[in-house]
Amino acid sequence: MSASPKAIAGYDVERVRRDFPILTRLIHGKPLVFLDSAASSQRPASVIAAVDEYETLHHANVHRGVYQLSQEATDLFERARERVRGFVNARSTREVIFTRGTTEAINLVAQSFGRPRLKAGDEILLTHLEHHANIVPWQLVAEQTGAVVKAVPMDRRGVVDVADVAAYLNERTRIVACAQVSNALGTVLPVREIVKLAHARGAVVLIDGAQAVPHQKVDFKALDCDFYAFSAHKMYGPTGIGCLIGRESLLESMPPWQGGGDMILTVSFAKTTFNTLPFKFEAGTPNISGAVGMAAAVDYIESIGIEHIHAHEQRLLAIATEKMLKVPGLTIIGTAPDKASVISFTLDGVHPHDLGTILDSEGVAVRTGHHCAMPVMEFFDIPATARASFACYSRESDIDALVAALHKAREVFS
Amino acid sequence: MDLKDLYREVILDHNKSPRQFGRLDPSDSSADGHNPLCGDRLHLTLRLDGDRVSDLKFEGKGCAISVASASMMCEAVKGKSREQVAHLFHEIHEVLTRHDAPVPEDLGKLAALSGVREFPVRVKCASLAWHTLNAALERSDSTVQTE
Numbered sequence: 001m002s003a004s005p006k007a008i009a010g011y012d013v014e015r016v017r018r019d020f021p022i023l024t025r026l027i028h029g030k031p032l033v034f035l036d037s038a039a040s041s042q043r044p045a046s047v048i049a050a051v052d053e054y055e056t057l058h059h060a061n062v063h064r065g066v067y068q069l070s071q072e073a074t075d076l077f078e079r080a081r082e083r084v085r086g087f088v089n090a091r092s093t094r095e096v097i098f099t100r101g102t103t104e105a106i107n108l109v110a111q112s113f114g115r116p117r118l119k120a121g122d123e124i125l126l127t128h129l130e131h132h133a134n135i136v137p138w139q140l141v142a143e144q145t146g147a148v149v150k151a152v153p154m155d156r157r158g159v160v161d162v163a164d165v166a167a168y169l170n171e172r173t174r175i176v177a178c179a180q181v182s183n184a185l186g187t188v189l190p191v192r193e194i195v196k197l198a199h200a201r202g203a204v205v206l207i208d209g210a211q212a213v214p215h216q217k218v219d220f221k222a223l224d225c226d227f228y229a230f231s232a233h234k235m236y237g238p239t240g241i242g243c244l245i246g247r248e249s250l251l252e253s254m255p256p257w258q259g260g261g262d263m264i265l266t267v268s269f270a271k272t273t274f275n276t277l278p279f280k281f282e283a284g285t286p287n288i289s290g291a292v293g294m295a296a297a298v299d300y301i302e303s304i305g306i307e308h309i310h311a312h313e314q315r316l317l318a319i320a321t322e323k324m325l326k327v328p329g330l331t332i333i334g335t336a337p338d339k340a341s342v343i344s345f346t347l348d349g350v351h352p353h354d355l356g357t358i359l360d361s362e363g364v365a366v367r368t369g370h371h372c373a374m375p376v377m378e379f380f381d382i383p384a385t386a387r388a389s390f391a392c393y394s395r396e397s398d399i400d401a402l403v404a405a406l407h408k409a410r411e412v413f414s
Numbered sequence: 415m416d417l418k419d420l421y422r423e424v425i426l427d428h429n430k431s432p433r434q435f436g437r438l439d440p441s442d443s444s445a446d447g448h449n450p451l452c453g454d455r456l457h458l459t460l461r462l463d464g465d466r467v468s469d470l471k472f473e474g475k476g477c478a479i480s481v482a483s484a485s486m487m488c489e490a491v492k493g494k495s496r497e498q499v500a501h502l503f504h505e506i507h508e509v510l511t512r513h514d515a516p517v518p519e520d521l522g523k524l525a526a527l528s529g530v531r532e533f534p535v536r537v538k539c540a541s542l543a544w545h546t547l548n549a550a551l552e553r554s555d556s557t558v559q560t561e
């Protein structure tokens with residue numbers, strides 16, 4: 001038996017937990033053990049307060065009024081953009097487009113970049129482990145253009161091999177779209193290598209960073225991909241806001257996606273001239289309080305340090321993997337050597353849906369289902385899995401509560 | 415919330431050893447049920463003798479609630495007339511969805527399903543088989559979804 005990995009020096013999880021008011025809640029009379037941060041993480045008080053302060057004191061529409069409040073709102077909104085730019089190291093705020101989240105960001109690229117350029121027979125290359133959000137937008141644009149969607153396979157561990165990516169790339173590949181971290185399996189993909197290979201073939205690369213941004217340092221410039229999509233609500237921010245980071249030269253060359261206010265310079269019935277980046281892609285009144293909250297979430301992550309969060313979560317991943325594998329009949333789905341703190345699993349004789357209900361009765365919140373990755377479920381020939389995922393506020397006793405609840409589930413179904 | 419209310423003995427038993435499990439061949443009608451949220455799928459086949467469901471079987475994969483519900487349903491419905499089945503469907507629907515609905519005495523074993531109403535997200539699991547039965551009776555071959 002290997003010893004539990006040592007606590008990360010200086011990481012005081014109890015202190016971190018005090019930042020998250022919701023963690024004091026009781027569920028069915030038991031303390032909440034929240035293990036579904038991969039679906040949506042909880043928010044710290046500082047994010048809640050930033051949104052509240054904006055709504056209470058600074059709200060007006062942005063980019064239009066000359067009055068004080070509108071300027072305050074515009075300042076906060078644009079400062080949020082700069083904050084997010086720094087967080088992922090984009091070259092300029094012209095590369096930072098606010099969207100509703102990852103899903104909208106990917107749809108934007110599929111429709112604004114893909115649709116005008118793709119021709120019949122062109123290929124869009126995905127991987128087998130993608131979230132539906134990184135599959136369906138490409139299928140839609142493929143239908144519209146006659147392009148073909150292909151998926152690089154994975155192995156039984158849930159690993160996508162760079163050599164397979166190379167083998168699937170060809171002169172018809174126009175777009176490569178893949179997750180940096182799989183939400184269903186936890187696999188960390190070798191995205192830097194994938195970008196290099198794709199670029200060598202002249203393909204443009206979109207990275208779905210929804211599950212990466214909360215767990216590891218992301219550097220858009222160093223990654224050298226063309227588009228990067230992520231959501232605030234998985235990184236301690238609000239729902240309904242996220243970002244598309246895009247290479248400026250590409251964004252410049254793309255037509256607007258949606259039309260409306262804010263994305264124009266001049267409108268007449270004869271001709272409309274579009275606004276400059278990033279506003280060209282932000283039609284209509286944006287989610288201002290969401291952006292403010294997203295910036296506060298960046299502040300929060302940086303106040304702890306993403307590398308500290310990463311180390312803490314990796315430690316929990318190791319402990320949880322070891323403890324869970326001791327539960328008879330438990331199988332972990334997704335055993336890549338490089339994983340984020342996501343553990344998908346099945347328990348013999350207990351359907352994941354029943355498992356979810358039994359764990360909930362113990363206050364333990366896990367996700368059950370196909371995790372919006374039906375091709376992954378099909379690959380492993382299972383209808384669903386249960387999934388536990390960890391965040392900065394997860395602690396070792398959460399794992400013990402999970403394991404105890406798993407034993408209870410086995411008892412109910414014995 | 416009491417788990418024992420949901421996972422009653424009879425439900426666990428029918429989940430473990432489903433009755434009327436399999437496929438009737440030939441059959442007079444069939445239907446597929448699918449709950450995309452949890453991946454539950456079942457295939458129902460039945461034989462009719464005039465107005466009566468003379469036999470029916472189900473197969474598929476699902477959570478304990480959906481399997482037990484299908485199993486108990488097949489057992490209860492076998493030999494019943496369309497009108498009796500419709501009545502039973504109505505009673506089950508009430509019991510599953512109305513918090514204060516009294517549990518009719520004539521439900522027998524099926525009364526065990528009443529525990530599901532304390533778990534609103536699981537109601538769809540329990541009702542999948544019943545909707546599938548309705549579809550088969552309407553001779554529709556389309557896939558039923560509870561979503």
Ligand SMILES: Cc1ncc(COP(=O)(O)O)c(C=O)c1O
Nearest residue numbers: 101102103131133183208210231
């Ligand atoms: C890998 C991955 N991609 C995309 C998404 C979609 O994100 P959103 O629903 O915030 O648009 C998710 C969220 O579940 C995800 O995990």
